[in-house]
Amino acid sequence: MIRTLVTGGAGFIGSHLCERLLQQGHEVLCVDNFFTGQRSNISHLLRELRFELLRHDVTFPLYVEVDAIYNLACPASPIHYQFDPVQTTKTSVLGAINLLGLAKRLKIPILQASTSEVYGDPEVHPQTEAYWGHVNPIGPRSCYDEGKRCAETLFFDYHRQHGIDIKVARIFNTYGPRMHPSDGRVVSNFIVQALRNEPITIYGQGLQTRSFCFVDDMVDALIKLMGTASGVTGPLNLGNPVEFSMLQLAELVIDMTGSRSTLTFMPLPQDDPQQRRPDINQAKDVLGWMPSTQLTEGLQRTVQYFKDQLQLGG
Ligand code: NAD
Numbered sequence: 001m002i003r004t005l006v007t008g009g010a011g012f013i014g015s016h017l018c019e020r021l022l023q024q025g026h027e028v029l030c031v032d033n034f035f036t037g038q039r040s041n042i043s044h045l046l047r048e049l050r051f052e053l054l055r056h057d058v059t060f061p062l063y064v065e066v067d068a069i070y071n072l073a074c075p076a077s078p079i080h081y082q083f084d085p086v087q088t089t090k091t092s093v094l095g096a097i098n099l100l101g102l103a104k105r106l107k108i109p110i111l112q113a114s115t116s117e118v119y120g121d122p123e124v125h126p127q128t129e130a131y132w133g134h135v136n137p138i139g140p141r142s143c144y145d146e147g148k149r150c151a152e153t154l155f156f157d158y159h160r161q162h163g164i165d166i167k168v169a170r171i172f173n174t175y176g177p178r179m180h181p182s183d184g185r186v187v188s189n190f191i192v193q194a195l196r197n198e199p200i201t202i203y204g205q206g207l208q209t210r211s212f213c214f215v216d217d218m219v220d221a222l223i224k225l226m227g228t229a230s231g232v233t234g235p236l237n238l239g240n241p242v243e244f245s246m247l248q249l250a251e252l253v254i255d256m257t258g259s260r261s262t263l264t265f266m267p268l269p270q271d272d273p274q275q276r277r278p279d280i281n282q283a284k285d286v287l288g289w290m291p292s293t294q295l296t297e298g299l300q301r302t303v304q305y306f307k308d309q310l311q312l313g314g
């Protein structure tokens with residue numbers, strides 16, 4: 001039996017990952033400080049004997065015995081990571097150091113949940129792993145972007161200097177059940193607004209684009225990446241390459257929910273990337289993976305989740 005540590009395991013992606021690893025027969029140690037994670041995301045796993053929950057902040061050292069590490073601990077939505085930006089950078093940087101130290105002591109593989117934000121507001125489209133990015137080092141998104149970039153640096157230096165088996169995943173916008181209803185991300189915002197027949201908040205003109213990956217597809221990819229031979233380090237773009245503007249997304253959500261919501265236009269946040277789409281050719285080659293859930297299907301499952309959360313029935 002493989003003992004797997006998932007940091008950030010009570011969060012949106014982390015809880016799905018814990019669940020899947022348990023299904024695959026792993027013993028799972030979920031470490032989370034509940035900054036943005038929720039007990040309800042993992043409460044159904046607590047009765048499972050192979051599941052263990054540890055409340056811990058990854059900016060502090062962690063001495064446990066495991067066979068593999070998925071490092072997902074970090075707030076991911078702009079309003080959450082900008083709430084305490086110093087803690088966000090500490091989580092990425094000190095968290096990486098502590099978990100890499102753990103991987104080094106135990107000689108085990110470690111996967112980093114990096115992000116498309118390492119490309120910043122990209123001047124290359126679609127983004128390939130070879131692109132170094134266009135990131136403001138002193139803006140409101142920098143605590144997250146630069147924290148994640150520094151974490152990637154640490155991962156590659158631990159790999160070169162100490163021979164650690166690293167796997168760096170650059171995750172593009174991911175959505176699905178268990179997103180926090182008030183975390184301000186576009187998919188959760190639009191669905192919650194549509195279900196309540198409240199105005200849909202479009203930032204800027206809504207022409208900026210994103211490419212949305214359903215969480216089940218993302219979990220598949222993360223597990224496949226962890227399963228690669230040592231020496232396969234990434235960075236690997238993981239995401240769904242089908243690109244939508246925020247206006248298109250709003251229209252789709254209104255259609256699917258039969259909502260009476262109208263659109264309301266609000267200022268575009270500073271440094272908001274104008275376009276984003278992953279080039280996933282490397283992931284296809286290395287993992288034999290590509291996402292299989294179309295946006296309409298994934299949104300339907302997410303809408304149902306929020307209906308249940310908001311107790312709207314249906
Ligand atoms: P999330 O906010 O739902 O999950 C993050 C989890 O980390 C939460 O449970 C939170 O409580 C925990 N956490 C935060 N700081 C911590 C700390 N110092 N110590 C221990 N736990 C801590 O976000 P998510 O969407 O599930 O994202 C998971 C990971 O994937 C993050 O690292 C994020 O940067 C990355 N990612 C996500 C997306 C996306 O679209 N969802 C895109 C790119 C990268």
Ligand code: UDP
Pocket residue numbers: 060061062063064097098099100101102103104105
């Ligand atoms: N660390 C940890 N758990 C371990 C081993 C290390 O949390 O099982 C932390 C510890 O705080 C250490 C950091 O990881 O400072 C980096 O470890 P490394 O061995 O690279 O460096 P050093 O111990 O020399 O600081």
Ligand code: UDP
Pocket residue numbers: 077078173184185186187189190201202203204206208210246268269272273
């Ligand atoms: N966005 C929007 N309305 C909202 C929330 C977000 O128009 O209510 C836009 C936001 O400006 C950005 C895109 O949707 O251009 C994706 O935002 P999100 O916070 O989900 O993710 P990220 O910017 O980190 O990709």
